[in-house]
Amino acid sequence: MSEQVLQYLKTNRAYFLKRLFEFLEIPSISTDSNYKKDMEKAADFIVTYLQEIGFGSAEKQPTNNHPLVYGEYNGAGKDAPTVLFYGHYDVQPADPMELWHSNPFQPEIRDGRLYARGASDDKGQVFMHLAVFEAFLKTEGKLPVNVKVCIEGEEEIGSENLYNILQEHQEQFSADFAVISDSGMVAKNQPTILYGLKGFTGLEITVKGPDHDLHSGMYGGAIRNPIMALSHILSSMKNEEEFITVDGFYDDVEPLSSKERKMMAAAPSEDFAKSAGVNQTVSEKGYTPVEHTMGRPTFEVNGIFGGYQGEGTKTIIPSSATAKITCRLVPGQDPEIVQKLLEDHIYKVAPSGVEVHVEKEKLSAKAYKVEPDHPLIKKAAEAYSKAFQAETVYVRMGGSIPVVEWVEAIYGMPIVLLGFGTPEDRLHSPNESFPLDSFDKGMETIVYYWNSVGN
Secondary structure, three states: OHHHHHHHHHHOOOHHHHHHHHHHHOOOEOOOOHHHHHHHHHHHHHHHHHHHHOEEEEEEOOOOOOOOOEEOOOOOOOOEEEEEEEEEEOOOOOOOOHHHHOOOOOOEEOEEEEEEEOOOOOOHHHHHHHHHHHHHHOOOOOOOOOEEEEEEEHHOOOOOOOOHHHHHHHHHOOOOOOEOOOOOOEEEOOOOOEEEEEEEHHHHHHEEEEOOOOOHHHHOOEEEHHHHHHHHHHHHHHHHOOOOOOOOOOOOOOOOOOHHHHHHOOOOOHHHHHOOOOOOOOOOOOHHHHHHHOOEEEEEEEEEEEOOOOOOOOOOOEEEEEEEEEEEEOOOOOOHHHHHHHHHHHHHHHOOOEEEEEEEEOOOOOOOOOOOOOHHHHHHHHHHHHHOOOOOOOEEEEEOOOHHHHHHHHEEEEOEEEEOOOOOHHOOOOOOOHHHHHHHHHHHHHHHHHHHHHO
């Protein structure tokens, strides 16, 4: 039943790459208001494509910032399941431009990879679904499933309007299950079921001392140094064994089961020391680096600044210092509770002689996990294995996709993370790319999956 669909994709591969190039050439950078027109152009590209291939409805829906693309296809019949397909058309800025080996918005194929900003995250993966929709409609005249398309333009800026849209228009976006292709595989051509994501929360600590920078010789020994005070606070929050020393932090953590630890150990893993350019890895005592990144919470200082940053020496006691902190959370942890625990600890250990202010991160999300033996997950694993001719492995990811938690919380529907990126894709960095193997075999996977869940 899939053969003519697959043949259409193979026969028209050059055409599909041409259309994908058109999509990638649009610099849809959501963070920069100078690209507002390009954001509209990228949304228009998707709307036009959906209309051309035969979706019953496709339109741009306004938000308080960049438009959301919504489309519906109901031709599979009332007995067929309805899937909500989510993706995003916005991309990260390309800076620093001088580190790119080719123009980030002039796609180029080199050594079996497609290089462009958005090639993997997430335009390339979104387009694969559009191409598969076209292949079904042009060959079989219909899709095996009914589809609701939700492709936003604000993922790279925290999906700042999407939650309210999903909450306020529940009937519009309701479905039997959701499919998201904004993730990847543990290795090239290694089919991977991503059955869990970490949650996310954070805060910013500002320590204020004197009302202006002071001469360190005249005031050192009398005035508390805000950078030293901040360093004291930070060092009290995690020890050398990567254990987070904030009271209550681990109270609600769902422990890793022996079954999950075996699945994680069975999956191919990158050489963290090699890929990150460090001498050795570190992880929480009692857990491997893979187990820690996939299934244990983390606490990281993402940035710290204060005082003199220029060349040479400037002998001052700075007036303030700031640190940005984020935590990746696991099932069982509530972001708001974690923020409160962190805040209480900070004020508890703050030294005298300075004022401490904590600003909580507004964008937070709970962790997500679906049972690996869920029927929809099993069918996805079978589709992966059939297309890639390899056994599918099961992993959890250390990253966060807030929309996943929102869809689960609002709609209670199962979510299938059908990702095709690879560790070498350099997401958010110069020279982002996507392997053509993933492009071809990924679309084949999607064809098998729609046929499997629709019959």
